[in-house]
Amino acid sequence: MFESQCLEPSIAFENVEHRYRVILERRDTIREAFVHWFKQGSHYKEFTVLRDFNLTIFPGETVGIVGRNGSGKSTLLKLMAGIFRPAGGTLRVRGHVASLIELGAGFHPELTGRENIELNGLLLGLSKREIAQREDSIIEFAELGDFMDVPVKQYSSGMYMRLGFSIAVEVDPDILLVDEILAVGDAYFREKCLARISGFRERGKTIVMVSHDTALIEQLCDRVLWIDAGGIAADGPPRDVVRQYLQAAASPNPASLVSR
Amino acid sequence: MLRELFQYRELVWALALKELRIRYKRSSLGFLWALLNPLLMMLILTAVFSTVMRIPVKNYAVFLISALLPWTFFSQALTYSAESIVGNGELLKKVAVPKAVFPVAAVISNSINFALSLIPLVLILALLRFPFHLTWMLMPVPFVALVLFTMGCGFLFAAANVYYRDVSHIVQLLLSAWFYLSPVIYSLDFVPARFQPFFKLNPMFYLLEGFRGLIYYGAVPSWHLVAASLLLGGIALLIGLVIFARYQDSFVFYV
Numbered sequence: 001m002f003e004s005q006c007l008e009p010s011i012a013f014e015n016v017e018h019r020y021r022v023i024l025e026r027r028d029t030i031r032e033a034f035v036h037w038f039k040q041g042s043h044y045k046e047f048t049v050l051r052d053f054n055l056t057i058f059p060g061e062t063v064g065i066v067g068r069n070g071s072g073k074s075t076l077l078k079l080m081a082g083i084f085r086p087a088g089g090t091l092r093v094r095g096h097v098a099s100l101i102e103l104g105a106g107f108h109p110e111l112t113g114r115e116n117i118e119l120n121g122l123l124l125g126l127s128k129r130e131i132a133q134r135e136d137s138i139i140e141f142a143e144l145g146d147f148m149d150v151p152v153k154q155y156s157s158g159m160y161m162r163l164g165f166s167i168a169v170e171v172d173p174d175i176l177l178v179d180e181i182l183a184v185g186d187a188y189f190r191e192k193c194l195a196r197i198s199g200f201r202e203r204g205k206t207i208v209m210v211s212h213d214t215a216l217i218e219q220l221c222d223r224v225l226w227i228d229a230g231g232i233a234a235d236g237p238p239r240d241v242v243r244q245y246l247q248a249a250a251s252p253n254p255a256s257l258v259s260r
Numbered sequence: 261m262l263r264e265l266f267q268y269r270e271l272v273w274a275l276a277l278k279e280l281r282i283r284y285k286r287s288s289l290g291f292l293w294a295l296l297n298p299l300l301m302m303l304i305l306t307a308v309f310s311t312v313m314r315i316p317v318k319n320y321a322v323f324l325i326s327a328l329l330p331w332t333f334f335s336q337a338l339t340y341s342a343e344s345i346v347g348n349g350e351l352l353k354k355v356a357v358p359k360a361v362f363p364v365a366a367v368i369s370n371s372i373n374f375a376l377s378l379i380p381l382v383l384i385l386a387l388l389r390f391p392f393h394l395t396w397m398l399m400p401v402p403f404v405a406l407v408l409f410t411m412g413c414g415f416l417f418a419a420a421n422v423y424y425r426d427v428s429h430i431v432q433l434l435l436s437a438w439f440y441l442s443p444v445i446y447s448l449d450f451v452p453a454r455f456q457p458f459f460k461l462n463p464m465f466y467l468l469e470g471f472r473g474l475i476y477y478g479a480v481p482s483w484h485l486v487a488a489s490l491l492l493g494g495i496a497l498l499i500g501l502v503i504f505a506r507y508q509d510s511f512v513f514y515v
Contacts, residue, residue: 118274
């Protein structure tokens, strides 16, 4: 049983192609659409973010992703999370995914922290029963005290993030996707989050994290991908890949990043 | 898509309840507004049409409200569901969740509102000493047809609104025109015979007629009417679902 799980990848990209549509001249109204129709112009431009992209991540791996802004890191994570569907190729994801792409994304400002736990948990794919079982540990981890019964619109951004993180990690996913979310929050809570992520690692869960904090990546990950211009520029042990990435970033000619 | 919806049924329900809770949370009268709204609307229309316009209908208040309540459900549920995808756009960019949950939740929350609005209806009937017909028990039949139809239109407009933001304005315009062209404040008998065939092209004619028959006339609807309304609901839902399913993957680029 365990062996077969090890052989079967958690995440497998096979020749995946992803195009991102950027609306250049928004056709927000029918009048504009009408004008455009006569001009025969296309209203959006498609950027091919990934082309023939191949990547396999096995259970238990902690993979860090580094790269410049706009290189496709977050797109990769959103594909894994199922927010985007690939335009071509196959993408297989095995197991329950929890994406910490943006904490508290589904919070409703008028609802209290406690009420938002249920709503957010359901959005993340938990059942009501599972949420009820986890509610106490979520509240305990967030350490928000009386603020649990205050509408979240009155929360500070740090409190918001605390609650969001607490819910997301209690989902207890097989695959955890983390996008640069540890930036907010105080040092104390950050340590707590890191401990929780390490705990995931020890239990053999798959973690994929995007961060510009290369020190953090080196500390937490056992494999690092350097993504550039929608392709993998390097893939390997954290220390090596991070060094290559930093060297390239420091080079005076940014074009060398694209051509490696 | 339907399987996803079933899988996320608890979320749909929670979203529907949330919508109601938010709608009434900050008001001191709270849920009473769900009861007061149709009541006030009915008072105004009854005053205008039975006193000023003198429509010769006995118990006009009951005649009116029996079609006005389902109409109000339709118009509110459609307004809410048409906005539901654009309104939850930020969420769709960050959480992988079946998109259909939003329009469905909008229709469900308005169904609950409809059920609540039956309370003032009962009060009015009691006040007017209007008889309660046994046919009330059949109310779920026209309601199911109406929900199917509303859901279909909701899916369609929710998807269209993602690409063209004018849709929300068009829906409002459409609804007010539709209101006067549907037999809510009048019935088909008032329409000159030569125009009647055109009025029968309106799906709302069949969908509302069932309610008025059950509440006002105390008559069991003909199976023709039941079949027509269920069929219309089914067709609308099918069209809405197909279009929504066809475009839902690219919503995330436009919201």
